[in-house]
Amino acid sequence: MRLRSMFAQNYRSLRSIRMDLADTTLFLGENGVGKSNLYRALQLVQAAVRGRLAHELAAEGGMLSALWSGTRRKSDGPARIRLEVEILDEERAVTFRYHVEAGLRPPTAAAGFPLEPQVKAEELTVETGRRAVTMMKRSGPGIFVRDGDGRMQEHPEEALTSETAIALLGDAGNFPEVAAFRRIVSNWRFFHGFRTDRASPLRHPCLAVTGPMLDEDGANLAAVFATLVHTRQDTVELDRILGSALGGAQLVVPEPGETAEFGLKLPDFPHRIFQPRELSDGQIRFLGLAAALLSYRLPPLIALNEPEASLHPDMLGPLADMIAEASKTSQVWIVTHSAQLAEAVRERCGLRPRKVIRENGATWIEGMRLTGVISGEEDDDD
Numbered sequence: 438m439r440l441r442s443m444f445a446q447n448y449r450s451l452r453s454i455r456m457d458l459a460d461t462t463l464f465l466g467e468n469g470v471g472k473s474n475l476y477r478a479l480q481l482v483q484a485a486v487r488g489r490l491a492h493e494l495a496a497e498g499g500m501l502s503a504l505w506s507g508t509r510r511k512s513d514g515p516a517r518i519r520l521e522v523e524i525l526d527e528e529r530a531v532t533f534r535y536h537v538e539a540g541l542r543p544p545t546a547a548a549g550f551p552l553e554p555q556v557k558a559e560e561l562t563v564e565t566g567r568r569a570v571t572m573m574k575r576s577g578p579g580i581f582v583r584d585g586d587g588r589m590q591e592h593p594e595e596a597l598t599s600e601t602a603i604a605l606l607g608d609a610g611n612f613p614e615v616a617a618f619r620r621i622v623s624n625w626r627f628f629h630g631f632r633t634d635r636a637s638p639l640r641h642p643c644l645a646v647t648g649p650m651l652d653e654d655g656a657n658l659a660a661v662f663a664t665l666v667h668t669r670q671d672t673v674e675l676d677r678i679l680g681s682a683l684g685g686a687q688l689v690v691p692e693p694g695e696t697a698e699f700g701l702k703l704p705d706f707p708h709r710i711f712q713p714r715e716l717s718d719g720q721i722r723f724l725g726l727a728a729a730l731l732s733y734r735l736p737p738l739i740a741l742n743e744p745e746a747s748l749h750p751d752m753l754g755p756l757a758d759m760i761a762e763a764s765k766t767s768q769v770w771i772v773t774h775s776a777q778l779a780e781a782v783r784e785r786c787g788l789r790p791r792k793v794i795r796e797n798g799a800t801w802i803e804g805m806r807l808t809g810v811i812s813g814e815e816d817d818d819d
Contacts, residue, residue: 438621438737439768441532442809444521445478447505452799455809461764461786463771464802465779466793471800472772475793476627476742479770482522485537485559486622488604494518494554500541501552507798515540517557524621532564533618537601555598563614572614575602582606582615625738630746631655631725633718639725640713645693649734651725659690659697661728666690668733674762675731682723682755718747723756730759739763740770745778757781 444455450471466472484493494503504516517540524533538558542550559575571589573582578595580602596602606612607619631639631654638656647668648660665672672688679688685704690697700710701720713721726744741760745753753775760782763769773779779790791811792803805811 439525439527440479440522440738441525442523443479443482444519444809445475446519447516448478448481448518448520449474449503449505450795450798450800451475451478452505452507452797454800454802455807456802456805456811457809458768458770459788461760461769461771461782461788463773463779463782463788463790464793465773465776465790467774470793470795472774472793473742474800476629476740476770476772478520479522479625479740480627481518482520482535482537483622483625483627485520485556485601486535486603486607486619488601488608490537490539490556490601491554491599494539499552500539500554503554505799515557522622524618526617526621530566532569533614533621534560534562534564534569535603535618535622536560537603542598553599556596556601559602561603561615561618573602573606573612580606582612621737624736625740626650626729626736627653627740627742628726628729628744629742630744631722633721633747635714637721639721640716642696642698645695645697648697648732650732650736651728655725655728657697658725658728659699660693661732662688662690662699663693663697664733665731667692675727678731678755678758679724679727681758682752683720686720688724719749719752722747723752726756727759730763735763735767738768738770740772742772743774744771745773745775750777753778754781757785761785 440458442457445451446453451474464472464475481490481493484490494500497503503518517538519538521536536559539554540557542553542555560571561573562569562571575596580592580596581589582592584590596605603615603619606615638654639658643657643659646660648657648664651657651661665675679686687702688699689702689710690699700712701716702710729739744756757778760769764786783790794801794803802811
C-alpha cells in the first residue's frame with residue numbers, strides 16, 4: 438500500500454501544493470520554511486480517518502490559526518483547508534483517493550460553536566483501472582454511499598460538523614472499501630521526536646504485552662525490544678546498529694514478567710547495566726528511533742519529523758542505516774534540516790532530497806512543477 442501523492446491547500450504556509458511521492462521521500466530545508474507543515478498536513482489526513490480532524494485543528498489554535506494567512510482572492514472561494522491523498526494498492530491494482538475540506542461556521546448560522554473547525558466536504562473514490570468510482574461523498578451533514586448493489590444511497594445518519602463521514606461509515610462496518618482505506622491510513626505512524634525528560638515513557642517499564650510496532654509516544658518501547666529479543670529471536674541488525682551508534686553498547690532485555698524492561702551495557706562498564714533513566718537524551722532518543730524503524734512489524738508508512746534532534750553527529754550514519762533498512766518494507770517520509778543526515782540517506786537509499794523553500798510566502802519544493810512532478814526525478818525513475 439503506497440502513498441502515491443498528496444495535496445494540501447490553505448493550511449498554514451501551504452498555499453496550494455501537490456506532489457508525487459517516492460518509496461522514501463526526504464524533505465530538507467531551513468527552519469521556518471514550512472517543512473513541518475507538510476508533515477502535519479499528512480497527519481491531519483490520518484486524523485480525519487480516525488474522526489479527530491476537528492479536534493486536531495482546534496488543538497493547534499483553531500481554524501483562524503490553521504488557515505493560510507497570506508493574500509486571498511475573491512475567486513479563491515470559501516476559506517477552507519483542503520487535503521487529499523492518493524494511495525495505490527499494488528497487489529490488487531486499486532487506487533484510493535480521499536479528499537476532505539474543513540472551514541469555519543457560516544456567519545449567519547444560528548447553531549454550533551462559532552470558532553469550531555467544521556468538516557465541510559469529503560469524497561472517497563476507488564479506481565480499478567477503468568475509471569474512478571465514488572464510494573462515499575459528503576457535503577455538509579448529508580452523506581451518500583455506494584451500497585452492495587452499486588447504487589449511491591443516502592446514509593440514514595447525518596454527520597455532525599465535527600465528525601468525518603469516513604470515520605462514521607467505517608465504524609458502521611458495512612462498507613468494505615471505506616474500511617480498507619481507513620485501515621491503511623490508521624496504520625501510518627508519525628514520530629515527531631520523543632520526550633526525553635525523567636517522566637518520558639521511554640525511560641520507564643511498560644506492561645508486558647507483545648509490541649509488534651512502536652506507539653507514537655514510545656510508551657511501549659521496552660515491549661518492542663522484548664518482542665524482538667524473545668519472540669522473533671533475531672536482533673542481529675539491531676545489535677549492529679546500536680553498537681555503531683552508541684559506542685559499542687549492548688542492549689540487555691530480560692524476559693518480561695509483569696512488565697517489560699531493558700537496559701544498556703557499556704564497554705567501559707562491562708559489569709553494570711545502565712537503566713533507561715540513566716541514559717542521555719541522545720541515547721534514549723536513538724533507542725526510540727531504533728524501535729520505530731526496526732520493530733517486529735513495520736507500519737505501511739513511517740513519518741519522521743526532524744529525527745536528528747538531540748543526536749550526536751556520529752549517530753546520523755547509523756540512523757540513515759535504519760531508514761534504509763525500514764524502506765525495504767515500508768514507505769518512509771523524513772523531514773529534516775540536517776544536510777548531514779540528508780546526505781547519509783541519499784547515499785544509502787539513492788534518493789534525491791527535496792529542498793523545501795519559501796516562494797512568495799508559501800512553502801514550495803525547489804524544482805517542482807505545478808503537477809507535483811519534480812524536475813530530474815523522472816530520470817531517476819528510469
